[in-house]
Amino acid sequence: MSNDTLAIEGGPKAVEQLGPFATKIGKEELWELIDLWDFSEDNKEKLKEIILGDDHVRGPHLFRYYNPKPSRVAAAEQAMAALIGTKYCLATNSCTSALVAAYRALGVGTGDEVIVPGYTFFATAATVAASNAIPVIVDVDDSLCLDPVAIEKAITKRTKAIAPVHMRGIPAQMDAIMDVANKKGIPVVEDAAQSGGGSFQGKRLGSIGAMGCFSFDFYKVIVSGEGGFITTNDEWLYTRAQSWHDTAACWRPDRYAHERRDGELFCGENYRMSELEGAVALAQIRKCEQILAGYRHAKSRIKAAIEPRLGLSFRRIPDPAGDTAVCLVMFLPNPEVTKKALEAMKAEGVPIGGVYDSTVRDWHIYTYWEHILEKKCVAEDGLPWSGVPPNELPKYSKDMCPRAMEYLSRALMLDINRNYTDTECDAIALGINKVLRTLLK
Numbered sequence: 001m002s003n004d005t006l007a008i009e010g011g012p013k014a015v016e017q018l019g020p021f022a023t024k025i026g027k028e029e030l031w032e033l034i035d036l037w038d039f040s041e042d043n044k045e046k047l048k049e050i051i052l053g054d055d056h057v058r059g060p061h062l063f064r065y066y067n068p069k070p071s072r073v074a075a076a077e078q079a080m081a082a083l084i085g086t087k088y089c090l091a092t093n094s095c096t097s098a099l100v101a102a103y104r105a106l107g108v109g110t111g112d113e114v115i116v117p118g119y120t121f122f123a124t125a126a127t128v129a130a131s132n133a134i135p136v137i138v139d140v141d142d143s144l145c146l147d148p149v150a151i152e153k154a155i156t157k158r159t160k161a162i163a164p165v166h167m168r169g170i171p172a173q174m175d176a177i178m179d180v181a182n183k184k185g186i187p188v189v190e191d192a193a194q195s196g197g198g199s200f201q202g203k204r205l206g207s208i209g210a211m212g213c214f215s216f217d218f219y220k221v222i223v224s225g226e227g228g229f230i231t232t233n234d235e236w237l238y239t240r241a242q243s244w245h246d247t248a249a250c251w252r253p254d255r256y257a258h259e260r261r262d263g264e265l266f267c268g269e270n271y272r273m274s275e276l277e278g279a280v281a282l283a284q285i286r287k288c289e290q291i292l293a294g295y296r297h298a299k300s301r302i303k304a305a306i307e308p309r310l311g312l313s314f315r316r317i318p319d320p321a322g323d324t325a326v327c328l329v330m331f332l333p334n335p336e337v338t339k340k341a342l343e344a345m346k347a348e349g350v351p352i353g354g355v356y357d358s359t360v361r362d363w364h365i366y367t368y369w370e371h372i373l374e375k376k377c378v379a380e381d382g383l384p385w386s387g388v389p390p391n392e393l394p395k396y397s398k399d400m401c402p403r404a405m406e407y408l409s410r411a412l413m414l415d416i417n418r419n420y421t422d423t424e425c426d427a428i429a430l431g432i433n434k435v436l437r438t439l440l441k
């Protein structure tokens with residue numbers, strides 16, 4: 001038989017064997033990563049020698065699917081589901097994308113409304129508009145989280161979801177919020193971006209509403225630099241969120257199957273988490289209790305040492321046992337005293353911040369969300385605002401959430417560092433007491 005005989009007709013194969021795929025990511029990339037950590041110079045040299053000197057290395061895929069190694073993203077999802085106590089968990093590349101995927105999973109779209117608080121990072125509201133729906137901005141109470149009474153008044157025939165935010169480490173008033181939502185049959189998306197690991201009445205935040213969304217960006221409680229998670233007990237919502245988060249790759253039980261029921265196939269985006277963030281997130285989720293213990297110890301030591309004083313009050317925490325303790329919020333009697341206290345405490349070296357200052361733009365306060373207040377659009381179709389008759393759009397104004405502005409203009413916020421020593425905690429409390437002793441006589 002000649003060499004020209006086609007293999008399909010019994011001839012020799014042109015390609016007998018190929019070597020393994022070249023490693024795309026190698027040791028130089030690992031070295032860049034290691035270099036992000038501040039090891040001692042001595043150890044860095046040793047590590048560099050080991051890493052760059054090893055010629056047998058095979059690099060990682062860093063892609064969660066089709067990975068020959070067990071996926072760290074999948075492991076992080078499992079660990080997060082176990083931590084939060086939900087059946088399903090989906091990793092995303094941010095909480096912003098988690099929120100869009102959650103809203104989309106619930107079917108939020110043109111002509112719908114989603115209730116959000118007037119005090120939250122802008123993402124909670126922006127993602128509603130990015131989903132072509134209308135954010136309905138509602139006031140907060142003295143916990144600085146959504147006020148359940150105000151929610152009830154804001155519900156209309158268009159309300160498709162309610163998005164309470166567990167703001168600055170504490171749980172929102174979830175029993176009352178769920179009562180209102182359940183009475184009206186409206187799903188709740190918990191924005192737990194700032195309160196990963198917190199709980200309300202024994203249930204982890206993110207496991208109480210229909211869906212929970214978490215941020216793992218560097219400034220949050222448990223972090224992976226960037227990253228997010230969605231938690232839910234509902235298989236259908238999980239499936240839809242997963243499809244939205246991966247274009248239309250739809251990893252449903254069977255990737256290439258036709259849809260099992262209406263609403264399973266649609267065009268999505270790409271919010272996948274990479275194995276880099278997955279690996280970091282996994283380690284952080286495993287350390288969550290230890291991380292929380294650090295915050296809780298430091299916060300309770302500082303708080304206990306602050307002398308009670310007429311005119312000083314603390315933010316109400318709907319369930320103190322569920323506080324992640326990343327932030328201590330105090331209220332003073334009026335904005336003028338608050339401003340003076342802020343300057344004086346800073347001069348004492350206390351790392352404290354104010355919240356509302358009319359001269360400083362802050363994306364956490366609705367008065368600065370001109371994108372929404374002025375109904376800005378990305379395209380000429382006028383969406384999301386053109387999706388609702390003009391006379392039925394919410395009436396946005398800078399004074400629509402008076403309680404938020406009242407509390408925020410009297411608030412002092414101390415971000416807690418979980419690595420504070422007891423001596424540092426005591427020095428911070430001393431600085432606060434010194435100032436308040438003078439200002440609140």
Ligand SMILES: Cc1ncc(COP(=O)(O)O)c(C=O)c1O
Pocket residue numbers: 093094095096097120121123124165191193194214215216217227228
């Ligand atoms: C309440 C809240 N929601 C959503 C986000 C968005 O998170 P990410 O940065 O992961 O997109 C943040 C981030 O600051 C946040 O604080």
